[in-house]
Amino acid sequence: MSEIILGKYHGVGNDYLIFDPKKNDVVLNERLIRQLCRRNIGVGADGILYGPVMEDKKIKVRIFNPDGSEAEKSGNGIRIFSRYLKDAGYVKERQYYLTTKAGETLVTFLDDAGNCMRVDMGYAVFEAEQIPALGFEGEVVGESIFFCDNFYNATCVSMGNPNCVIMLERVDREKALHLGPYVENAKYFPNRINMQLCQIVDEKNIQVEIYERGAGYTFASGTGACAAAAASHRLGLVEDAVTVHMHGGDLFIEFEKDGRIFMTGPVVYIGKITVAEQFFA
């Protein structure tokens, strides 16, 4: 009988299922992704990490949102999948490269168990064409953009995936749930977009609420934390090392002098899940 064997992990409350094609003969498709990610009638997760897929001797992971869409990158997903690769014995080195749709990422394990990792997240890109964001010339930094019911101070940032960071005096879950769907699906963003509401606490700390493309409200986002920190840094509001506080926990973001971004954060192993055949038949 073919069952599905999944690993489940979370990174600061952003939870993912691991679907390893070497361990499952069931074909993963959009309908199954949606079913597995649903919290009340499925397993429940903020996404699925499909891999490892070996391509040109590189270890690749494909990142799927609960709505079935495929993302270019996931910061928490990269840490979680790296931990899976270590747990499953695919990776034994302290440092290795993981490839996502957005390209190669250098991952450094900070402890033997793989509970904490430092990830080279590359550079933030603010250029409208690279987001993509339509109707803007050059970089989208501190623009007044209309969403839903008002004009908001918005900065668009590609971290490999598209992000719209909205600066507010005070952020909370209700505001994220209200504004998120309008921003995610706004006419400016042909590929849709992830939204972060960002409150500056001080020059070393920001409070961020997340509304993800294809997932909705989540407790944390790695690329979202980097995007919010990068927007705050570009606006001159924070220093070169920032703790990003989110509902599910904190991520530590560092900027090198040339702008390269490093993200450090935890991974928690939740367990292994066997999904019954009748669930996905």
Ligand SMILES: N[C@H](CCC[C@H](N)C(=O)O)C(=O)O
């Ligand atoms: N929903 C995102 C991907 C997951 C991002 C987030 N979970 C992270 O940790 O970076 C997108 O469609 O671009």
